[in-house]
């Protein structure tokens with residue numbers, strides 16, 4: 490692979506990575522002193538779990554410090570500290586934590602065993618599920634059914650259980666403090682509340698998104714006639730604009746296929762920006778994909794793009810990207826639960842284009858193989874992905890559609 494990237498930060502409705510540098514040695518020494526209080530876990534709902542031991546702490550100053558460090562002081566008031574010990578080579582059946590709304594979890598000894606979120610209570614979690622995650626420190630949504638498969642050594646977890654605030658509100662609060670990445674700023678900074686309200690106000694799909702996206706790229710019966718496309722696109726070369734205002738050293742250009750109902754004056758045109766970058770720079774004028782509903786003249790006039798126009802009632806932001814050698818997109822996600830649009834994608838030259846998705850259990854990005862030139866695919870862009878191009882004149886059909894297109898797309902899957 491030409492480019493390698495680190496493991497992405499989990500930031501979803503199940504868990505949110507904290508990257509908190511906890512003092513494991515200190516926690517282990519505290520645990521050693523408290524082992525006399527170790528109990529086999531049981532609660533009125535789930536009964537007894539012999540392989541799962543708990544040590545409850547009455548008062549723990551270090552937990553107060555962590556709560557303060559992550560920005561939750563005075564926000565979260567009812568929290569309690571515990572150590573949980575999971576035996577080697579055992580599992581925790583799918584459950585919802587009793588009484589706890591969410592928690593801060595820190596693995597302080599043993600490996601990163603996959604935690605799996607399931608739809609319903611099941612006996613055995615499936616570590617190969619798309620909802621399996623590896624973490625060392627995170628905010629954890631304990632109100633969703635989850636289980637752990639531990640095929641390694643004994644796993645020791647330090648956990649601060651939160652009883653008075655929901656996962657989502659705690660996540661926003663932590664992001665307010667953490668800043669840094671675009672996603673944290675947009676997700677937590679009061680400056681971007683207008684963006685969040687607009688984003689969350691869109692119609693959403695919910696969990697049926699997962700019923701459709703059963704692999705990273707799913708071929709549809711839509712295919713662009715590339716001979717015709719290559720002929721037609723010659724007339725539009727001057728209309729391509731640099732993609733967004735950043736990384737302008739990279740040869741990435743875009744040509745909008747859809748536009749806003751009312752134009753926003755800007756160069757590049759907002760349709761040719763990454764919309765998270767747009768939101769960061771225009772906090773009072775946020776735009777979302779579903780604002781771009783009107784076909785441009787380019788889309789109306791290019792006969793080769795007719796398969797896209799078939800979706801004219803469902804158009805959201807669509808673009809034609811023209812990349813040359815060395816162009817790339819850094820790792821990102823485009824769709825987030827509960828999903829406000831659907832992403833389709835294709836390229837004229839898959840031999841010189843890498844579409845790479847994060848594989849959690851493999852611990853690396855993996856390039857998609859066997860992509861067909863001109864074929865339009867449904868792309869599971871809720872998963873972290875990056876892309877790059879290794880030759881000039883690579884065109885990408887970059888299609889986002891309103892969630893109402895769900896049934897039509899499903900019918901068009903091959």
Ligand SMILES: [Fe+2]
Nearest residue numbers: 584585586631
């Ligand atoms: Fe749990």
Ligand SMILES: [Fe+2]
Nearest residue numbers: 821822823870
């Ligand atoms: Fe993407």
